[in-house]
Amino acid sequence: MRKQNKLLLSILFFNATVLLHCSPSDRRPEGSQRAEMRFDQYYVQGKRLYLTHCANCHGQEGEGLQQLNPPLAQSDYLLSNIEETVCIINKGLEGEIEVNGVKFSQPMPPHTDLRILEIAEIITYITNSWDASSGIFSARRVEQVYNNCK
Numbered sequence: 035m036r037k038q039n040k041l042l043l044s045i046l047f048f049n050a051t052v053l054l055h056c057s058p059s060d061r062r063p064e065g066s067q068r069a070e071m072r073f074d075q076y077y078v079q080g081k082r083l084y085l086t087h088c089a090n091c092h093g094q095e096g097e098g099l100q101q102l103n104p105p106l107a108q109s110d111y112l113l114s115n116i117e118e119t120v121c122i123i124n125k126g127l128e129g130e131i132e133v134n135g136v137k138f139s140q141p142m143p144p145h146t147d148l149r150i151l152e153i154a155e156i157i158t159y160i161t162n163s164w165d166a167s168s169g170i171f172s173a174r175r176v177e178q179v180y181n182n183c184k
């Protein structure tokens with residue numbers, strides 16, 4: 035056998051051994067796999083909804099639009115009080131706010147057509163994109179805030 039072939043064979047054998055020894059118990063526990071799938075589902079749906087309902091004003095990459103619409107990417111306003119975003123989406127927002135040191139005062143219209151789950155998916159998307167990673171924002175968490183919005 036040529037030297038090269040021998041080397042190939044031993045690499046194949048090594049890989050097969052490694053694969054055989056990875057029994058299911060070596061993988062992540064069932065619970066966290068399910069949580070990961072749920073996160074992915076929220077994130078993918080959230081992105082779709084974001085592009086339909088929010089990107090017009092806040093930009094495809096959450097970059098905002100000059101002095102008119104504040105950014106969501108790395109927004110200190112958003113990331114320091116994620117819960118409030120439930121109310122901002124559902125009720126809109128008026129009055130001056132400051133985002134990353136810049137003042138904004140155009141009103142944001144309410145999005146009363148978005149359901150609890152959809153709001154959760156959008157928030158999950160915008161708080162886990164553009165270098166943020168806040169984890170899933172569940173529909174249950176939206177529900178807890180939703181009815182107490184002023």
Ligand code: HEC
Pocket residue numbers: 084087088089090091092102103104105106109111112113119122123127128129130131133138139140141142143145156160
């Ligand atoms: C018609 C344009 C418009 C649309 C559509 C819109 N927004 Fe806004 N949004 C604004 C403006 C303007 C403000 C600032 C409001 C103020 O100054 O009081 C704002 C503020 C915010 C803030 C708080 C400030 C910040 O930058 O962190 C969040 C969070 C937010 N919007 C999320 C969303 C999400 C999520 C959607 C989609 C469901 C959305 N917005 C759709 C215009 C818009």
